[in-house]
Amino acid sequence: MNHAIHNSIVNFIWGIADDVLRDVYVRGKYRDVILPMTVIRRLDALLEPTKEKVLVMKAQLDEAGIANQHAALCQAAGEAFYNVSPFTLRDLKSRAKLQQLRADFEAYLDGFSPNVQEILDKFKFRNQIPTLIEADILGHLIDKFLDTRINLSPRPVQDMDGNERLPALDNHAMGTIFEELIRRFNEENNEEAGEHFTPRDVVRLMADLIFLPIADEIESGTYLVYDGACGTGGMLTVAEERLAELAASHGKEVSIHLFGQEVQPETYAIAKADLLLKGEGGGAENIKYGSTLSSSDPFLSQEFDFMLSNPPYGKSWKSDVDRLGGKDDIKDLRFVTHHGGDPAYKMITRSSDGQLMFLVNNLAKMKPTTRLGSRIAEVHNGSSLFTGDAGQGESNIRRWIIENDWLEAIIALPENMFYNTGIATYIWVLTNRKREKRRGKVQLIDASEWFVPLRRNLGKKNRELTEEHIRAICDLVVTPVETEQSKIFPNEAFGYWKVTVDRPLRLAVDLSPARLERFERTCAKSKEEPLANLARRVAGVLGAGPHLDFNAFMDACGADAKAHGIKLTAKRKKLLQSELCDTREDAAPVLKKVHRPDKATPDPIHGLFKIELPSPRGRGAGGEGKIHVVEFEPDTALRDSEQVPLLEEGGIEAFFRREVLPYTPDAWIDPAKIQIGYEISFTHHFYKPAPMRTLEAIKADIYALEQETEGLLEQIVGEAER
Structure with missing residues (x-):
């Protein structure tokens, strides 16, 4: 036209x-x-x-x-x-x-x-x-x-x-024409535009990212394109045009069917009307209304060749969580799967931001058996790269994606690319049919400085990508090479073990008259007078203290309880500890469990220590003065965690010996609490520190300031004399 x-x-x-x-x-x-x-x-x-x-x-x-x-x-x-x-x-x-x-x-x-x-x-x-x-x-x-x-x-x-x-x-x-009218109205209402309108330059880039790497492999046939957050449908129509253009340039005849879902009534109407106006009545029927995350999935058994989305980020999806049954009771098979040996592996993000849930929804609709599989391009903000600790929903999603080797590349876009936000955004490119040279690897591309300024701002959008920028980014994806803006990493480079590091609880026992008097008042309130009498008797044997061996104190309490027919329950032991003891660095570690030497192997890194136990503790475990393997009670106030890279040479033990034990030799790792997490840090991989100024430059500035100051002083003195 x-x-x-x-x-x-x-x-x-x-x-x-x-x-x-x-x-x-x-x-x-x-x-x-x-x-x-x-x-x-x-x-x-x-x-x-x-x-x-x-x-x-x-x-x-x-x-x-x-x-x-x-x-x-x-x-x-x-x-x-x-x-x-x-x-x-x-x-x-x-x-x-x-x-x-x-x-x-x-x-x-x-x-x-x-x-x-x-x-x-x-x-x-x-x-x-x-x-x-x-x-x-x-x-x-x-x-x-x-x-x-x-x-x-x-x-x-x-x-x-x-x-x-x-x-x-x-x-x-x-x-x-209709799309142009939509664009203009979105610019007029730029405070809302970013929620359902992705700038055309970003859409063109996303379309090229999913089509160009496999352009030579497109065959004549039918292809299904899906957007689970389709807004006004612009992303779908651009993808359709680009796929048809590439197919025609390769002499192929393709039939393209568009599918989408949108939760905002007006934008849903625009998407459906746009397809009707283009003569795609069947396509219009494939645009569904309702929440992609919580509604009855209209595409439950459908799989798609290509998927593009710009889901809402930083937006609560709590209402969807509630409709799905609550975070702890979600059973939707899109979001709960089998992975890493866990048959109920949960990929459910915090309710304040559901953007990654849209990506999980797309991944659940990939074609697993076709030659080309499925390709996905999705826009996210920076929080999708690193939010969530190991074992939490966001990290679990990244782990699931990377360990399945679906993540092909992530491209950092310039800031101020969207109408309603100036924050940094990223395009994730995923596929379940990686080429041989890409398998086991992820490419990060920093395109944050590739833009031209707009002649006038469109809301907060004041930058755009030119055709040259789009071509340069796509060239790096089609032919992945290492450059200053493109870096390629093994999948494991983004993973880590989260290790819980414990140190022993060390308690000093205070049996002074003032402490005992306070303990008696506490016991009176909780109707534990026999326990107060026990403490008085033990203090008479051991003295006021402070006593630096809590274990000996508890042995004495146990002996007294047995002699006087008192049952020393776990609740009473807790009361003795909380009311009569204080943590102290020079006190002996509190024993949690004693193992016979022939039943346990010492392993200090994992909390199994070999020590000689005195009477009477030694008698109860096999004889006085014998060497035993013990576990100590951890001090939760000293508990810490470390992130150990999956690529750490020697693994967790080597890291622990090098980074922890030299500084806290009594520390150990709780193996039951080790978790695997994944995060992606563009700042870490692309950060360029500002060069330090030379001494000569600094001296020159100082001399210049001194001369300027002297001149001002002479001027002030001269005016005063006049």
Whole structure:
């Protein structure tokens, strides 16, 4: 289509808002009228030639008592939709009385087929009719859309001599015009645009990232493209155009089917209307309304060849969590799987940000058996790279992806690329059919400095990618090489063991009169007077202290309890410890468990220590003064954790000996608490420290300041003398 004609139509429709809606609607609400009216006028133009056929068919079907009329009426209309009202927009143009115009216009809208009714309902367009009637602008609005200076019909407009005055507007051109109107309205409402509108330069890059690496392998056939957060559908249509273009350039014939889901009513209506305007009635039926995460999955058994998404990030999905049964009870097989030996491996992020859940949803819809498998491109902010500790949902998702070798590349985009946020964003590229040279590896590309400034800001977007930038990024993905902006790592480079490091609890026992008196008051409140008497007797034997061996104290308490018929329960032991003891670095470690030497192997790194136990503890474990293997009670206040890289030479033990034991020789690792986590740090891999200034440069600045100061001082003194 001629770009001049394209722009003239867009400008004319854009101008209708100022001509008709000003002083009735605020600018931010123009779209509520203009977008649905553009859809209505285009549908009306498509249906005009077959209007009589549809009405005749409707009468015949009613007379025959046929209830299911949709297919027959679509066939009569020659489209995937129809209108069975007696009116066209041109019929309504002559209505002078407002109430008659309102009644006829509502009857006209009611005559559309169910798929159009859904679009009108989601636009909430009927809610605008009272305002349009009250302001007496509905007729003027209809006149504007029927203006003879523009043609929204698929047939050319001819002059009196039969020459073409206005060219025909095919479905593709109409869809492009509609998308341009959407883009302009999104720019007007830039505070919301980023929620459902991805800039076209980013979409083009995403499409190329999933298609170009396998462009030579595309065969003639059918391909399914999916977007689980499709917004207005722009990402799907760009992907469709790019795939068709690449297939044609390789001499292949492809049939492309689009699928999507959207939770915002208006943007869902726009996506569905856009496909209808492009003549893709079947595709419009594949756009589903509702939450991708919590609704009954409309594509539960469907698998897709290509998937692109820009999911909402930093946005709560708590309502979805609640609908799924609560975080601890989610059973959805998209988000709970078998991995790493865990049959119920959970990939559920914190409820404050569900962006990675959309990626998991896409990965659950990959084709596992086809030659090309599936390819995915998805936009995320930086938190998806590192948020979440080992064992938490976000880290589990990264682990699941990387250990399955699905992550191909991550590209860091420039800041200020989107309309409603200036933060850093990243494109994840994934596939379940990595090429041989990519297997077991992940590529990171820092394209954060590749941009050109916009001539004027679009919301917070003030940068864009040129075709050269897109080509440079895609070249690095198609032919992965190491450069200053491109680095390639083994999958394990992003993984780590989270190791819990414990140190022994060391308690000093205070049996001073003041402490015992306080203990007696506590025992009186909890009705544990026998325990207070026990403490008094033990203090009489051991003295006031402080005693640096808690184990000897407990042995004495045990002996006294046995002698006086007192049951020393776990609760009573806890009370003695909490009320009579204080942590002290020079005290002996508190014993947790004693093993016989022939039953346990000493392993200090994992908390099994070999020591000689005195009486009576030694007697109870096999004899006085014998060497035993023991475990110590950990001091939770001293508990720490370390991240040990999966690529650490010698593994956890070598790291522990080198980085922990030289500084805390009594520390050990709790093997039951070791977890695997994954995180990706662009800053770590691409950080460039600012070069240090030379001494000569610093000295020069100091001398310059001194000279400037002396000059000012002379000036001040001179003025004072005058």
